[in-house]
Amino acid sequence: MKYTYYCPRGCEVFHAEDEGYTECMNCGSRMTPDQDAFEDAVERREIERTAEILEDATGFYISAEFPDGSRDRLSFEYWHTRKAAEHALRYRKWSERDYDSPEWEWGD
Numbered sequence: 001m002k003y004t005y006y007c008p009r010g011c012e013v014f015h016a017e018d019e020g021y022t023e024c025m026n027c028g029s030r031m032t033p034d035q036d037a038f039e040d041a042v043e044r045r046e047i048e049r050t051a052e053i054l055e056d057a058t059g060f061y062i063s064a065e066f067p068d069g070s071r072d073r074l075s076f077e078y079w080h081t082r083k084a085a086e087h088a089l090r091y092r093k094w095s096e097r098d099y100d101s102p103e104w105e106w107g108d
């Protein structure tokens with residue numbers, strides 16, 4: 001019997017002869033049999049690949065292009081400066097916003 005494991009961060013798919021967990025060769029995460037988590041991660045990666053810093057009346061934020069072609073704010077946080085927003089994007093010091101909520105917070 002063949003077993004298939006997925007990286008929960010979307011890096012790779014691994015086919016094994018034996019049942020048992022293994023680590024992702026790329027990021028070291030524990031592989032999971034959960035294909036949905038993998039596909040969500042792949043989609044999120046695609047979205048994050050398009051991420052860029054934009055500015056509106058509130059401040060600077062991370063925007064990205066979504067699968068439907070629209071561009072929207074991705075980050076829950078806003079930053080006072082472009083530099084701070086770029087730093088947050090580079091070092092992953094940001095969180096995805098709740099698209100149904102207008103709430104946001106200042107990022108570090």
Ligand SMILES: [Zn+2]
Pocket residue numbers: 007008009010011012024025026027028029
């Ligand atoms: Zn991985």
